[in-house]
Amino acid sequence: MNIVDGVKKYAKTDRLAVIEREDILSYKDLDKFSDIIANYIIRNSKTVNPVAIYANKDIMILPVMIGALKSGRAYVPMDVSFPQQRVDDVVEAVCPDMVFDFTDGEYFFNKENREDKKENYKNVQIISRQDLCEIVEENKNTELAKEVPNDQWVKGDENSYILFTSGSTGKPKGVQISTYNLNSFIEWMSPILGIDGSEKVVMDQPAYSFDLSVSQLYPGIANGATLYSLSKKVVADFNLMFEEMKKSNMDVWVSTPTFIGMCLSDDSFTEELLPNLRKLLFIGEVLPVETARKLRERFPKAEVINGYGPTEATVGISHVIISDEHINSGQSLPVGVPMPNSKIKIVDEQGKEVPKGEKGEIIIIGPSVSKGYYKNEAKNLEAFYVEEIDPWTEIDAEYKKELDKRSDEDKEFDNLRYRAYRTGDLGSILEDGNIKYSGRKDFQIKLxxxxxxxxxxxxxxxxxxxxxxxxxxxxxxxxxxxxxxxxxxxxxxxxxxxxxxxxxxxxxxxxxxxxxxxxxxxxxxxxxxxxxxxxxxxxxxxxxxx
Structure with missing residues (x-):
């Protein structure tokens, strides 16, 4: 399901899309506000370049994201913790007509006078949170409030967002993720997290500039869940954070192992604090066995899900529900089996596939793989390629039936299933089909x-x-x-x-x-x-x- 379709579907209900402390945003308002923002972007932009967002957590960030998608543009999230050089590099790379600035400061200006922009932002419209609220409020009954037709939206293999990750050259690399990539991810991840269209509360803690955030954001919004946002300020105050968690009644938790490890250091972090919690997803770092063990003890009714996937393959590509058998095996935890419409293969230094159980580089093939880095052909040639041999020759009959049921529009992009990404990660495929992650190639040293x-x-x-x-x-x-x-x-x-x-x-x-x-x-x-x-x-x- 397209994310914008999801917003429109639940705009007909009274559900809340986002809660951020005392602030709330309904799906109805999310749809209405994003139409106004989309029309404003279309009317005031000279190009169809991506829209940049400089923020951490705020209920009005989501209307800007959806507004960008409705306007036919990708959005580029930048966290407030980004150093000045990173912000400048990202803006230089994507050349946005607009930057939505959700900070209290005046980062993009030289002085207190908001007209005096820094030299490299002279041609960029900087829209503060106050400006944004005024645009929305003043246009609720104007032409800008008209519904944006769906032929204007980002669609197919057009970019939905671009996330910038660290680059070996010192310049960040912009990973392009399309609607096609996201739809594949949403269809796979939603049932794993139990997000099925019923009323669910999903923790929204990872920064939007971090790919892990997509795991709760897109399945959540596409299926009418409520995102319960925890800002940097809240996370920095343990007492306040635990108060917010208690109020949330959350069903789904998505974070790094490091973040939940911090929470586990407090004895009150138990099922009593989060009685509705049923799913805990971890992607982005190695999940330590001891962390999984504690979670199984403190949240016996919840599934602990370990996953794996790089930004270049739309966050996640495999998952496994951690059992006591995994925990007591004496081995590191597996990172799961690949999503049904994708394939992981392990290759040696010559690019040849190795036998099951042997270690090599992890290669990902499938519809979640990005088209590549934004305007960076040199890096694309190193990391991305198109698989020449059909990797689905042994695909099971039931999944083939599902593929045949798809619409002609979906089948139009079947050739994109052959995109492949060289991860630079090391791993092996275990006898049960699970992937074992063994670190980074660039974490290999000689001593x-x-x-x-x-x-x-x-x-x-x-x-x-x-x-x-x-x-x-x-x-x-x-x-x-x-x-x-x-x-x-x-x-x-x-x-x-x-x-x-x-x-x-x-x-x-x-x-x-x-x-x-x-x-x-x-x-x-x-x-x-x-x-x-x-x-x-x-x-x-x-x-x-x-």
Whole structure:
């Protein structure tokens, strides 16, 4: 189902689309406001370039997103935590006619006088939250309030949004995700999360500039759920955050493992706090076994779902419901089986598919794969290609029947099923069909002649008795890796210093891995810093501890 169709369907009800503390937005108003915004964009834009949004959480962000889609334009979310250079790079790349600024500051201006824009924003219309509210309020009964015809909307393989991720060159890469990509994702993810058109409340915590947010945003809105937003300000205050969670009565949780790990450190984070919670989805980071174990204990009625997928394949491509058998296997948790209309294959360094159980690079093929990076042909040639051999020759008969039932419009894009993406992730396919994730190719290092996977060490460190979380960083000398350093967060603080804790941790770690893989030094910290995406901030750790 197209996201805009979903908005229109539930605009005929009295359901709420978004709750953000005391602010609420109904589906009816979401549809009405987004029409006004779409018509305003069409009337005041010189191009059909993407619309940029600079924000964190606010009930009026969604009308801008849907308004952009109704106007036939993609939107580009930028979080308020983005450094100045990142914002400038993104705006330079997409050349928007408009930037919707939801901050209280004057980022895009030189002085207090709002007419004095920074040089690189001279030709961009900056629309503040106040400006936006005035545009909506003043045009409720004007021509701008007219319904935007669906032939104007973003459709097919046109871009719905562009998410910018870090690039090896220092410039961010814009991942293009189309309506076609999103429809495939929504159809797959909605039943996994139990979002089926009935009234459900879905936690809306990840920043919209982070691909994980799509997991709750699009299945939620397409199926009439209520997004319960938790802003950066709320998340920064544990008491306030838990108060909001209690009020939410949420059914569905979507976050990184790091974020829920922080919540689990509080003993009150249990089923009593969230009695309706039935689904917990984690994508974007490795889900530690211990985190899954605690969740199964504290939320026995809820499914813990581990998933995998890069931004370039519309967030998620595989999932598995974690069982006690997974938790007690002594192995890291699998990341699931691929969605039915997609294929994952594992290849060696020559690009040849390896036998089941062997490790190699993960390749994703299917309708969720992006058309590529925005205006970046060089990177596209490296990462994307079109599969020449039909990867669905062994597709099951039941799924073939489903494919045949589709509309001619859907079948029109069948050739896009062959798009493939080289993830740069390492993994293998287990005997039961589950994918085992084994870290990044670029997290592979060589130390003293040994090939070492950083994430292998981190996973084993988490098995050590009093270790809650760990990051391993290579330390360079004369442009070569001299040794490894572990940054460790303990489950329970103790009176031992860095040195004694380090000796104790390394001794136990030696039970799990060879001597050459054990970090030379260990630093104990109170808690892992996180970035705006809720992931561990490795860059900050490097700056502080190397």
């Amino acid at each position: 003293n002649g040994y090939r070492i996977e950083i994430e292998d060490i981190e996973n084993n460190l988490r098995k050590v008795t009093n270790v809650k979380n760990a990051v391993v960083l290579p330390v360079y000398k004369n442009e070569k890796i001299a040794f490894l350093k572990a940054i460790v967060e303990l489950k329970k603080s103790n009176d031992l210093g860095n040195l004694k804790n380090g000796i104790k941790i390394k001794k136990e770690l030696s039970n799990f891995m060879p001597e050459y893989m054990i970090p030379r030094s260990v630093a104990i910290i109170d808690s892992m810093p996180t970035n705006t995406n809720g992931k561990i901030d490795r860059k900050k750790l490097k700056e502080e501890y190397l």
